[in-house]
Ligand SMILES: NC(=O)N[C@@H](CC(=O)O)C(=O)O
Ligand SMILES: [Zn+2]
């Protein structure tokens with residue numbers, strides 16, 4: 164294994180220091196270090212972060228390898244500075260058995276670019292009628308701890324209650340896609356003035372908020388952990404604030420796109436802006452940014468949702484919802500929140516806390532001697548233009564095509580091995 168000597172890096176924006184990475188861990192940290200036979204990396208001006216952890220990634224394998232595979236999605240993740248991703252269960256077949264979660268976990272190990280932690284489905288086939296074998300998935304080699312029907316809402320309150328009771332036994336968590344399906348029949352975009360102007364069927368904020376309100380009450384009743392996926396409205400933030408004040412065991416995520424984009428984008432009729440939950444209003448965006456600073460929303464997760472050209476470049480009504488996000492997430496977060504959160508605040512919300520929620524003990528650790536070398540080096544001064552054709556993801560559905568974004572991932576280390584060096588994927 165190659166030894167790396169990283170010279171003059173700023174850990175979380177602090178004073179410049181050197182790091183020696185050897186045998187998978189940070190072997191030394193300090194000034195004027197030297198290491199024989201080490202490969203030296205001049206990291207002057209670069210910031211070191213604990214490797215990012217994405218709690219919400221769609222890798223599409225098995226079943227839709229034309230949109231993404233575990234390997235291509237892992238490479239996209241590494242390029243974005245991630246060292247671990249949680250792979251959502253809405254694959255084909257659905258990850259609702261020990262066999263499928265073990266398959267995804269094994270494919271992740273074989274690719275070796277990030278740690279792929281499979282999420283297990285809550286219900287068989289994501290159909291919302293019968294609890295999946297949560298215990299078998301938890302006991303499998305994949306050691307599943309997060310369960311989610313993401314893409315669908317666990318809308319039956321009795322099933323949701325039973326899932327919460329079940330996962331409580333092994334300190335698992337249910338990650339809910341909060342969407343009351345009866346309120347979003349035919350929905351195409353956020354219900355509001357823009358939708359009314361375009362004549363599109365709306366996806367009302369209350370469809371999300373009513374499920375979050377119900378679920379925090381269920382989580383309190385059961386005493387189990389609930390995680391809320393892709394929170395998108397100001398009202399959801401108010402419910403979460405209330406629940407956290409009461410001591411409910413609830414965590415929540417926001418996506419980079421919900422921190423930046425609004426429903427005005429739908430006026431372009433470009434389906435690249437079609438996503439679930441939909442892009443909301445400027446006041447929702449402002450409330451989400453405040454919630455992120457306050458910690459009412461705990462983390463940033465990408466909801467990386469790759470789709471093929473056929474599924475995306477068609478009429479709005481027929482296009483699948485979702486956008487890719489792994490390779491642009493950190494840049495968007497730097498753009499909207501570096502001045503308020505600082506590097507430490509970004510590390511908290513994109514690495515430490517998601518690692519803790521997912522139970523990934525090798526990740527989200529402060530960079531220090533003896534710690535597994537899961538590290539991302541970022542150039543905060545770099546600016547780069549998003550070229551869809553250059554993305555490592557197999558899909559191209561980025562809403563940021565042609566935009567120039569701040570901050571670039573220069574290197575990513577997974578247990579001491581570089582997966583990205585000089586801004587390029589190593590394998
Ligand atoms: N976010 C999306 O718009 N789509 C996701 C599903 C989901 O996260 O709900 C997908 O799997 O494509
Ligand atoms: Zn979802």
Ligand SMILES: [Zn+2]
Nearest residue numbers: 251313314466
């Ligand atoms: Zn999702």
